[in-house]
Amino acid sequence: MTTVNLAIFGIGNVGSILIDQVQDIKQRLLDEQGLDLRIPVITNSALAYFTDDTNKNWQTDFKKSSVNYDILDVIKYFKSQQLKNAIAVDVTASKTLVDNYELLIEKGFHIISANKIANTLSQDYYNRLRRALKEKGKRYLYETNVGAGLPIVETVKNLYQSGENVTKIRGVFSGSLSYIFNTFSEAEKPFNDILNTALLDGLTEPDPRDDLSGKDVARKLLILARELGIKHELNEIKVASLVPEELGGETTLEQFKERSYELNSIFENKKKSQSPDTVLRYIGELDDLNKTLEVRLTSVPKSSPLGQLKGTDNLFEIYSESYDKQPLVIQGAGAGKSVTARGVLSDIIKLAQSLK
Template sequence: MSTITIDKRIQEKPLQLIDLENIKKKKVNVVIFGHGNVGARLVDQIITSQKEISRRRDLDLTIFAVANSKTVLFNEKGVKANWQEEKNKDGEPYTITDVIKFSEEHNLENLIAIDNTADSNFVFNYKTLVEAGFSLVSSNKIGNTIDLDFYKNLRKTLSEKKKEYLYETNVGAGLPLIDTIKLLHLSGENITRIKGVFSGSLSYIFNEFSEGEKTFSDVLNQAINNGFTEPDPREDLCGNDVGRKLLILARELDLHNELDDISIQNLIPKHLRSVSKQEFFNQLYELDVPFHIKRKNLAKDHVLRYIGDLHGDLSKEDGAILNVNLVPVSKNSVLGQLKGSDSIFEIYTESYGKNPIVIQGAGAGAAVTARGVFGDILRLSDKLN
């Protein structure tokens, strides 16, 4: 004799067909930490897409909390399009424990925590969140580039708790770079070198500067006005961001490197590195002569590119050489033909020989990065029960 079990929700409301639809939809509940340029766009993108996602993917994607470093807005049914106004009015001080407690009190399932901060301290909440049942998506590079012990311990916790951590936007904004490298590496392909222009802002600056007559300060101001750089462009010009991206790729290949192992060419004159941002802007003209000399000394049909290069004996844990430098390249090369603010990555492997796999596309911009984070959320949602 067979037994038929009827869901209690159907017994209580047998005539409300919408309940039948909602029962079959996968429910995923998201908390977003950080709502600056990237975070705010991500919230808006999700809210705008919710109905279409529900229809096409049978997925009920709900943002149950939006937080910055000071306050959080909670809504177990999901924040609405006016979330910024509501957060200004109803946002409350919080701790990570409060977020976890809220999810538990409201029996929220399939939890994902999104880190859109650039906070070096926030990453120390990752383990706590994973242990509380959250998977992770992050545009923040710091969790993957601080010491190797943290990196390994986080992955051990993720494995033990059977949770996921996606961070495709850490390198290349919305480009499918990390996934490609993971698949190649896991399939046993021997990756021998990765090089390219890792920074959309520095791509734009040197694409514009190399082939024109403008001064470097004029091009830099142009990049700032177009929103391609950080508010303090020294964060781009120092090269540390490119270095972090290179380190992330090295660690994807199971190489045991730290940030200190990378040779990084800082493009900022020493006397301008520690002055205030305003003083730096007042003295931008001091960059013009040294960069003019670099351009003048270029060989015919060559341009300048700021390149990250991972090479050496990548079959050994400690065999990698990591360099970040401003170098001349031929206009006819793949790197030399780069335009706008695109990033480009050349992946050399044993099987492909001298012909690299090339991944190229938009490498800067809040909207592109937010869309990449959104993509990680959807991919992760597919893996959840």
């Protein structure tokens, strides 16, 4: 039997479900794979709960018994309890925690992360982190950084590592923008009506301009590019933001919401000016031949896989030597707390199996 000890940082949407999912499959993992997955530490930004293993009542235990902490307390606890096979699981969106990755690796932790920050800082940091992992013989898995639970990072990495020449990756990388343009292309509705529905349904960030700016798509594109050994910085990606200048910058969220009708004519004109049988999609595109990374709104044939996209699905087309005319296509829910937690858990099990 192999015991694996998780320190779970972040108990928000994804972290909470992840802890529940671990409880649900605990016995099966033990019976079928001889893996004892334990969670001796769970934290939010200020408080940590230390135990020998969490159980199904972890929320109550956390409320009752959590204490103020810093990262050194977690490290010391693992050391004092002699907890082997330590994995730090980052289900936060915190830069502070990322700043501690190198320390965690130094102190013997593997890292699993849903947090995109570490992979989108400078190329220097990216290389340094990988050097630290190599030196310490530790692993870092982050499948959910792109496409939530979809197996996109692993697929791109496998193609690259097996010597396949990936020439292009193109797709819809954002669930909220997928929903907005899939709906806008089908329905005769003003753009801001669709945007408001997406906001009310929790599909966009609280400030929808965070989605419309294209920055999140750019981050995901950079993560995939770096898997292919392409050295690039976030600010070198060409991003066509969907937020007009007059609605960005100084404009408050309230003002943006009030004036969001100003977006209607912009997108209606784009819709009308494209050729028939095409639809608008907001895509990320990596072109290895031309060495470009680009995020932009484009028209695609209605009959193409991208043109057929529905709901909030993500879709990734990967072109390579072997997938030359017809791309390898990965499609499905690219966001959502349950699928993301499942993706993190899948990384945890993969790593745990390698520790046996």
